[in-house]
Amino acid sequence: MGDMDSVELLETKFSRRTFIKGVIAVGATATATSQFLGRPGIAGAQTMAGSAARLITLRVNDQDRPVDVLPNETLAMTLRYRLNLTGTKLGCDRAECGACTVLVDGVNQYSCSMLTHQVRGRAVTTIEGLQNPDTGELSTVQQAVLEEGGFQCAFCAPGFIMSMTAMIDDNPNPTREEAAHALSGNLCRCCDYDKILTCAMRAAELARSV
């Protein structure tokens, strides 16, 4: 028991995620201080037309989530480190790999490369929001991935699954080539592309039969 406590303590103290949470908190303090010192434009109270308020409510996975967001914070940061929605992964943090893909109003976008303040009033869906919250039933894409075993290490899987979800919404009857084009914004370093495409085709098939 004692051992477990110390392991937990270590993880709490030194995990990367906790460290980044710390960075965000320190950032918040610094910003609050500079606001106190009278720098213009850092919100809280609106100091000028169009300046962004810090305390906002986000619509994430059909829930309203009040959250304190820095002006310079990306959506991926807010989801992972403030809302604990760690299913959204950060791979490159440069709009290249797609691991951070979420849906904004149903459209797949890179959450590492948008400011959280840009999605105020819009519906954000993350991998955690695909499962039916009442029945626990998986979405058709998740079910297809489970059936086809599409991923090896699966770090990229949440991003791919979000892109597949957007793809099927857009084009429920894709050819394999169209699916490859629709998923071209997601990278898999295990190079499981063939199996991932099989998942996408299976997901489309499942979606059509619902």
Add this chain to the structure above:
Amino acid sequence: MAIIRDMIPDFDLFQPASVDDALALLAEHGREAWVLAGGLDSYDWFKDRIKRPKVVVDLGGVAELNGIREVEGGLEIGAMTTLTEIVRDARVRSQYPLLADAAEHVATPQIRNQGTLGGNAAQDTRCWYYRSGWPCYRAGGNTCYASAPKAMNREHCIIGRSRCVAVNPSDTAPALIALDAKMIVRNERRPNVYDAEDFFIGPSTDITRMTVMKPGDLLTQIHIPAAWANANFYYEKIRDRGSWDFQLVSVAAAFQVSGGTISGARIAVNGVAPYPLRLEAVERMVIGTEGDEAVATEAGELSVLGARPLRHNDYKIPMMRNLVRRAIRSAV
């Protein structure tokens, strides 16, 4: 490049709801202000701590900058219209498929869902010395690292260098030139309208800018004139990776054909110069011809006259020559 540094440095964020408010903010903050459209170019600069604006003006809430409208004499596209919207727009697809084709060649679905036509046109160069924060001419320093004797310059320019050898990376820019698009740039004083080919500038005009826009200026609309609607179009982009990448060389062309001969032509190439390059001499040469193989070959040769490669990019000369040749072949 591509090192996660956890947080973008602090800035003040403004999200105006109108163009007038945005222009007032840009006028007030001048050089300290950064215009944020889709943001795909911006965030790399911020995350790498190479550009650190004090004020960011996010245009996402400015409704009047969104959407495609039919107007007298053509289409008017708001600068914040996403590339996906352009790719899917029925009017663009049927009358100006060149623009849809070019927009579809930009990066990935996620980037097209967020990236805007204005942002794609006005984006900064991808020269990796410059983007890695080296103090080059373009960054206000006193040397060009990309043309140094042992530099890695495979993707740099073969034409139009002037101290800087970077290229314009935009896929839509040559299409806008081929379509004779007008770029509407506003500031607090007055609106200015530029022909697309004049909107992009080279280092000999101002080495620190890619376009005519100065602090305080905002690209608000792009007008596509009906004069080139339903022309014969050709677009091709050569890149290292099939799925997505910036261009090595791309070509966009529009041809009007009557009675089997070319009566009008506009051809632009990107990836070869610090600005998208209109090939007026080639246009003049092919007008009045049937665009046959001999003409296409001659046009290709003419297009690369005066090209001067760097150490690692001589392949761009035959690549440009052949793309121009293919474009002419497709004309009639």
